[in-house]
Amino acid sequence: MSGADRSGREPLSTVFARLIANFGPISIMQYMGEANARYYAARDPLGAAGDFVTAPEISQMFGELIGLWLADLWQRAGAPATVHYVELGPGRGTLARDALRAAGKAGLAPQVHFVEGSPALRAVQREAVPMAQWHDDLSTLPDDAPILLVANEFLDALPVRQLVRAEAGWRERMVGHEDGGFRPVIGDRPIDVAVPEHLREAEAGTIIETCPGAAAVVDEVARRLASQGGAALFVDYGHAAFQTGSTLQAVRAHRKVDPFVDPGEADLTALVDFATLADVARAGGARWLGTTEQGAWLRALGIEARAAALSRAAPAQAEAIAIARDRLTTPDQMGALFKVMGLAAPGWPDGAGF
Numbered sequence: 245m246s247g248a249d250r251s252g253r254e255p256l257s258t259v260f261a262r263l264i265a266n267f268g269p270i271s272i273m274q275y276m277g278e279a280n281a282r283y284y285a286a287r288d289p290l291g292a293a294g295d296f297v298t299a300p301e302i303s304q305m306f307g308e309l310i311g312l313w314l315a316d317l318w319q320r321a322g323a324p325a326t327v328h329y330v331e332l333g334p335g336r337g338t339l340a341r342d343a344l345r346a347a348g349k350a351g352l353a354p355q356v357h358f359v360e361g362s363p364a365l366r367a368v369q370r371e372a373v374p375m376a377q378w379h380d381d382l383s384t385l386p387d388d389a390p391i392l393l394v395a396n397e398f399l400d401a402l403p404v405r406q407l408v409r410a411e412a413g414w415r416e417r418m419v420g421h422e423d424g425g426f427r428p429v430i431g432d433r434p435i436d437v438a439v440p441e442h443l444r445e446a447e448a449g450t451i452i453e454t455c456p457g458a459a460a461v462v463d464e465v466a467r468r469l470a471s472q473g474g475a476a477l478f479v480d481y482g483h484a485a486f487q488t489g490s491t492l493q494a495v496r497a498h499r500k501v502d503p504f505v506d507p508g509e510a511d512l513t514a515l516v517d518f519a520t521l522a523d524v525a526r527a528g529g530a531r532w533l534g535t536t537e538q539g540a541w542l543r544a545l546g547i548e549a550r551a552a553a554l555s556r557a558a559p560a561q562a563e564a565i566a567i568a569r570d571r572l573t574t575p576d577q578m579g580a581l582f583k584v585m586g587l588a589a590p591g592w593p594d595g596a597g598f
């Protein structure tokens with residue numbers, strides 16, 4: 245373990261090692277939450293020179309089609325004059341810029357609110373979308389008018405809690421520190437009450453992953469849709485039905501790395517459990533419009549026609565545009581693993597593509 249990190253602070257690995265030496269293993273949830281808070285606070289991780297590339301950074305078509313989806317729904321809901329565009333974890337602000345430009349051409353000019361935890365990324369967002377207002381979390385968002393909310397690759401960054409079936413019963417999955425390295429270990433407190441009935445007697449080694457933070461976010465969004473009106477789109481990699489097993493992974497410089505090495509220096513993510521989140525949304529009072537594979541959704545929204553129009557306007561770019569379209573839509577790239585979940589307020593119309 246070496247000296248200070250780029251923010252001048254003690255490396256998180258040193259902090260965690262000391263914490264574990266003094267008080268014992270920490271939960272996976274604490275490990276992932278603190279690692280990602282540290283990871284995002286001081287850097288812009290997006291793009292070819294960073295750690296990973298997201299859909300809005302691949303092509304303007306992604307944000308434009310989202311902007312048109314929102315504008316279409318807003319229009320069919322009677323085009324309320326005051327409306328708030330809300331984005332969770334807007335990264336570089338690229339999606340918002342593309343979506344707001346496309347929506348503007350369709351007559352939708354909302355107020356703009358960004359929920360962003362990272363000071364480094366807020367600075368980048370301010371360049372892209374100067375008129376935005378920033379929030380630390382959803383609690384300070386306005387409640388006077390409908391919201392049109394977008395979150396791309398936001399939920400996957402929120403910390404997961406893992407439960408593991410030991411011989412004697414269910415325990416929380418923890419992180420210990422042995423022989424100079426972090427390792428997953430089995431906690432010692434019984435936690436069977438947190439496990440659904442049908443999984444209580446699962447075979448030893450079975451892991452269940454939940455994301456309390458994602459559920460809390462979707463619950464708050466659903467409650468706001470029910471009381472304020474509007475619609476929401478959550479786009480992320482995840483599964484449409486509940487599955488057992490750990491999906492915790494780390495990415496650094498575009499490669500998968502060991503999530504238990506160098507916490508705070510790689511992007512930690514987990515697959516999003518869209519089935520559970522749809523239930524949470526309905527229980528909170530929103531209408532669940534559907535959860536669809538990203539490729540099918542973008543095709544339903546007309547990505548082929550948009551790609552053709554962009555290629556006609558810039559023939560030299562035609563090949564790059566086709567490559568970007570395929571990256572976003574084909575099943576072996578982002579088209580199938582990524583899902584789009586749509587929500588709307590009761591009384592608001594259905595959205596395109598579900």
Ligand code: SAH
Nearest residue numbers: 284298333334335360361362396397398401
């Ligand atoms: N939506 C962007 C960026 C995805 S990366 C894109 O598609 O390119 C995840 C984003 O969520 C970053 O902006 C990160 O700073 C933000 N984020 C992660 N955890 C957060 C939290 N707990 N609170 C607020 N923002 C968070």
